[in-house]
Amino acid sequence: MTERSDISVKKGSLYYKIRLIVQGLIFVIFICLLIYADPIAERDKATDIFLRLSPLSAIGTMVAAKEFIFQYWPAIIILIASVFLGRFFCGWICPLGTTLDITDKLLKRQRRRISYKIYDAKRLKYYLLAFLLLSLFISHQMVGWFDPLSIATNAYTIVIHPYFTSLINTLFNFLHKFYLISFVSDIIHSFFKEILFAFHVPFFRGHFVFLLIISAIISLGLFYKRYWCRNLCPLGALLALFSDWSLFKRVVGENICEGCDKCNVECKMGAIDNTGKKTQDGECILCMKCQDICPVGTVRFTYKQPKEQETTLDLTKRGFITACISSAVVAPLLSLNFRKKNSESNLGIIRPPGSVSEDKFLAKCIRCGECMRVCKTNGLHPTLLEADLSGMWTPQLIPRIGYCAHDCVLCTRVCPSGAITRLSKENKQRLAIGKARINRNRCIPWVGYARLPDLEKNWEDVNCGVCEEVCPVPTKAIHFNTYVHSNGKEIRRVYVREEACIGCGFCEKVCPVPGRSAIVVEGIQPQVMTSEIDIIENNLFPLSIDQWQRSGKPKAYAGKDKLFEYINGGAEVYLSYSFVQASTSTYFRKGTNNSIKVDIWEFGNSNDAYGVFTKDKAGQDVNIGNEASLYDNYLWVWKGRYFISVEPYRGNVSPDDVTFIGTSIVDDIPSGKVSLPDILKYLPEDGYIQGSSRYFHKKIILDNIYISDRFIDRNILNLSEQTDAVIADYESDKSNLPFKILIVKYPDKSIAEESFKNFVELRESWGERGISTNVLNTFEDSKGKFSSISYISNFIIAAFLVETREDSESYVSDVISKVKANKG
Structure with missing residues (x-):
């Protein structure tokens, strides 16, 4: 019996199966961290752990920023582990590698049909690594564009997850139309919404660019399995350099191997030579496939590898010199931006809250898209050329799509590199990330004011104020400069108090002007706390x-x-x-x-x-x-x-x-064109005591004015912020004590009618004798003073503490006549 006949046929590798299970579980964790990033970040738990596993991003960010970034301690562990275990990260952990394993399997039949092959050179990734590392010392960092973890995060955040969920929504919305199956389909749809869709599924500007990129990477699998990993990935090149010293390497039994070439054919990384015995250790990702398919079980992984089974990659000096020259030429071009050069300030783009200074931000940002994924309003989007070439794919806020929510700090909690610093909600709410500007040529009230001559002929309401309503700043950063026309009509022209504006973009988002908003937020650098801006002096208090x-x-x-x-x-x-x-x-x-x-x-x-x-x-x-x-x-x-x-x-x-x-x-205080409140014109002139009128809105003012011998504790007149009211004193020739006239204007007639009924019921509950004439009621109190009340349209008119019934009703009737004349 020969030596080979004593060897039993291998049925499969346990380590290969373990690797598949671990790889699958890690990939599921990666997907879950993306889908459920919002609630996880809300609990202040780490969702960026995968992005902090990349030694390439760690080195690129630290060198570019010229500082040690402690958040990248997981990347340091991966680098150290690669020295002992080899390039295990690519085969066991990397989500982009797992994605390519899945798509390569789906493309297997098509790959067999393609007779020609494209250029296959593993050395390219090393030259690309040299290009990127040298660029860190010349210009801005570019590793974020090529790091597989950033690419995977962007692919699933910007393309795969939104597209897939949109497809699911479309399908179930279609099924909902069919009565017989809609009940079941709606239950399944709700399940998907709770489990798969998480809290929101945003769509991003420029998503088609990312679709082309990920599609190109996947399509390379038509020619070679894991083409990106074996030929282009700079992180793989970096880990390969450390893997050369690995204590865990592939070994083939010399006297047992049949030379069947299965391992060479199936190796997705091309790490095994044609004999099946020699291995490029830096290219092996420890997928264990060769061990699993070996018919005689001769492949094992151990720290003792015979010298004759080692093979190295042929890297040329010409290739490295070309990479370095290319980096020296291309890297400075990333700083070219004519908009930036021609402006004394900033580019105007709005960075996420907590962003470090622009130069530091470009050095630290790895273009991973994690901040965009958790943005509640879908306001954060990748830049294309707005921040010059070096800032491409970095996040910017586009308020017209989504504003920066006042109570949200999620983007500050998920940044893996420190490009966005952590903020408490209190600090974030005081942080100015931009300043709003009014375009008077588009703003509805300002355009109305500009055509005032035409407006006078045919008056229409040109007031808007939506931006002021939604402004989340407690003191409001948007205010009104009110122009009061001679006809009593107002034009409330909006203006921005820049010292209070935080640049959240809510105003720009809700502006009803179609197309480009009439109020536009421009980013500022550096971002500053509004408390640092002197909002007090403002030239109102000279020294x-x-x-x-x-x-x-x-x-x-x-x-x-x-x-x-x-x-x-x-x-x-x-x-x-x-x-x-x-x-x-x-x-x-x-x-x-x-x-x-x-x-x-x-x-x-x-x-x-x-x-x-x-x-x-x-x-x-x-x-x-x-x-x-x-x-x-x-x-x-x-x-x-x-x-x-x-x-x-x-x-x-x-x-x-x-x-x-x-x-x-x-x-020194600006006033603008002002006039007295419109409601004052209804006050009777006869007997008016000059300077006695009080203009107000709420009951608290009326509580401090004597209008009856009993205190009225309930708000029977329904006074509120929406009511205009005036009360004034009048002389009486029958008494030394003045009486009072009250006029209240309500938002609508129903409130006026209700207030009238409330007043009548109250005086009757006091036991006062009432005299009613149509909608004019007069009451006599215990001291013989008369009070009258009436309503017309959305007005209440009342007289208090009058000596005679005739005078009381006469003054109320006088005001009613004025209201009728004005409305007529």
Whole structure:
């Protein structure tokens, strides 16, 4: 019996089966981390572990950024493991390699039919590796374009997952039309949505480019299995260099091998020579296929490999020199961008929140698309040439497609390289990634204002304000400059407060102007916290006014919470108007102890600023701003959207002092064209006490005005932010005490009618005797004073504490006549 007859035929390799199971499980984990990236990142768990496994990305990013990046510790482990285990990463872990194994199997029949072969040279990947590594020292890093983990992530994120789920949706939406099977198909569709589709399935601009790339890589399998891995992959070349020292190598039993050539034919990497005995260790990915198919079981993997079974790859000096020269020529061209050179600022693209400076960002970003995958609004997309050639495939926010959600920080949690730094929600909400700009040639209110002569002939509503409504900044970065026409109509022209704008792009997303938005966000570099921008001074508080010097830096209290810090007891009254912020500062006269306190209150519109002025003012009128009032040494001024109060703080301050300070500050405050609130024109002139009117919206203002001998605790008049109201005092020739007229304008008639009924029911519940005439009801209280109320259209008109019934009803009727005349 021969030596060979003692050898049993090998039925398959256990290690090969283990490798298949491990490879499959790792691939499933990779897919799950992509599909469920959102909820995993929400829990602050790592979804970028695969991207941090790449030694090529680690080296490229660290060299380009000139810093050690600790996040890449898994890549260091892979590199060290490759020294001992060989190029195992490519055969056991790499998701792109697993994808090619699957597609190569599907292309097996077509591959057999193709008689010709394309160029097959394993040395190309080494030359490409040299090209990329040298470019790191010359220009920007390019490894992200060629790293297989970045390519795999982009392929599944931008192409495969969206396309597949779109196909599934289309199929089941079609099946839903058929009544007999729709019940079952809808259940299956819901299952897919929960399991496969995760939280959202975005589509990306430029996805067709990525489709061509991944299709090209897969199509190379028509000529050779794993063509990308064996000939082009620079990460494979890097791992191959370390694998030459591997302690785990392929060994063939010399006296047992039949020379059947099966292992050579089946080796997807072309690592085995024609005899089946020699192996290029740097090319072997330890897939164990040769061991599994060997009919005599002569193949094994061990640390002892005979010298005669080693074979090396033929790398030429000419090839490396060509690669280096190509890198020296091509790499600098990546920096060419004429838009960038011709601009004093930035390219204008919006980077994700937390992005480092642009140069550092281009050095660190590996173009993996992970941040784009988790973007909740589908706002992040790969750049093409917007950020020059060196920035191609890096992420940018396109607000017209999707804005940056105010409470989302997912992109800052999944970046594997530190190109996007981690942010807390609090810091992210204060981080400005861009600034909004108004295009007045497209903005609806501004275009309406520009054609004002035509508008006067045939008035139409040109107000919009959608951008202001959605602005997530607590103090609003978008405000209105209101133009009030002589006919009482308003045009609310929007403008952006750049110091408060965070560049989220929500305004651009919702702008109703078709095509290019009328409000456009431009990216800024570096990104800054809005708290670092001085939103207070804004030239409203000069450093000195003649002999008066400003004391320190002004303080600003923006938003509801901050206002309570400033005036805890009385903030609600000011918040009943469209409060934006209050700024305060003090001035002291040099050489004295005299000091003056100045408060500047900003509101959303001039009407509300006027309302606060009417609430606080006292004394005699003075000619400052739009209106002003001086009482002793206290001054109150209304100018545009601002209400200013000037009062003594310390020492002996005269009325002339506060008037001088107030006038100097008010002159520098912009007002725009303003007019009194429209509702004031309905007040009767006869008996009106000059300066007594109070303009307001909510019940809290009315609570501080005496209109009956009983307190009204319920909001029976349905006063809210949407109502305009005015109350004024009137003289009576029958009494020394004034009576009051109240006018309320509601959004619609039904609220006015309901408020009228509420008032009548309340007075009747007090036991007061009522006299009704049509929709005019009059009541007499316990002190013999009369109150009348009526409604017309969306108005409520009431008179309180009048001496006679005739006067009470007469004044109400007078207002009704004015409302009718105006509507007519």
